[in-house]
Amino acid sequence: MRTIAVWPLDGPPPENVPAEFHAPCARVGRDLRHLPAGDRLPAGVRWELSEEGYSGFLLGLGTARGPLFTRETDPYLPPGLLTAYIAEQVQDHLTGYEFVQWPACPGHTHPMAPAPAGTRGWWHCRRSGRPLARIGDLAATP
Ligand SMILES: [Zn+2]
Numbered sequence: 713m714r715t716i717a718v719w720p721l722d723g724p725p726p727e728n729v730p731a732e733f734h735a736p737c738a739r740v741g742r743d744l745r746h747l748p749a750g751d752r753l754p755a756g757v758r759w760e761l762s763e764e765g766y767s768g769f770l771l772g773l774g775t776a777r778g779p780l781f782t783r784e785t786d787p788y789l790p791p792g793l794l795t796a797y798i799a800e801q802v803q804d805h806l807t808g809y810e811f812v813q814w815p816a817c818p819g820h821t822h823p824m825a826p827a828p829a830g831t832r833g834w835w836h837c838r839r840s841g842r843p844l845a846r847i848g849d850l851a852a853t854p
Contacts, residue, residue, distance in 0.1 A: 713770065716761045721753075721773075729761055732787035733771065736795040739832065739848025740802055743815060746850040751812040754780065773802065781805045795833035795847050799826035815850055 717726045721741035725734055737759050744753065760774040762782065772782030783801045787794065803823065806812040813823045817837050824835035824844055833847040 713762050713764050716763055716769075718758050718760050718774065720758055725759065725761075730769070730787045732791070732794065733761065733769075733785075736791065736798050736833075736847075737771075739795055739846075740799045742848050743799070743835075743850040744802070747812060747814055748816050751810075751814070753806075753810070753812075771798065771801075773805065780809070790828070791831045792833045793828035796826040796828040799833060799835075799847050818844065 717729045719725045719729070721744050722738060723741075725737065741759070747753070754775050756775045757773050757780065758775070760772055760779055760782065762770045764770060767784045769785050769787060770782040771785035773780045781801070785794075785798065785801075789797065803814060803826065806814050807823070815824050815835060817824045820837065820839065822838045825838045826847060827834050827836045827843070829843060830846070834843040835845045835847060835850070836843050
């Protein structure tokens with residue numbers, strides 16, 4: 713596995729990161745500012761992109777101590793699907809390994825679910841299926 717780049721959660725990636733990853737990662741990274749009260753990400757967490765001969769791009773989160781998770785990620789998926797996929801991988805990691813329920817669904821105890829709607833993806837309520845916020849716009853959630 714060869715590391716291509718590491719960059720801040722809501723910062724611009726280096727130039728050698730395929731352009732298709734830029735906006736989806738920035739949007740998910742922006743939404744990671746909105747963790748439930750009292751929950752924190754591991755110190756120094758950042759995006760990590762690497763590649764492996766047979767599987768293509770591997771995208772995930774890591775710290776200077778090593779990767780937290782990494783998943784094969786196809787940058788040529790439609791943008792809404794790519795954004796929702798990245799959000800889902802981050803959410804799965806936070807739920808399963810950091811015990812963080814992110815992002816909180818307003819008025820409910822479950823986290824919102826990412827869905828590949830539109831060109832950017834949306835956060836939906838898991839119970840009603842109602843779209844609540846575009847991925848990257850969690851601050852605008854009432
Ligand atoms: Zn809900």
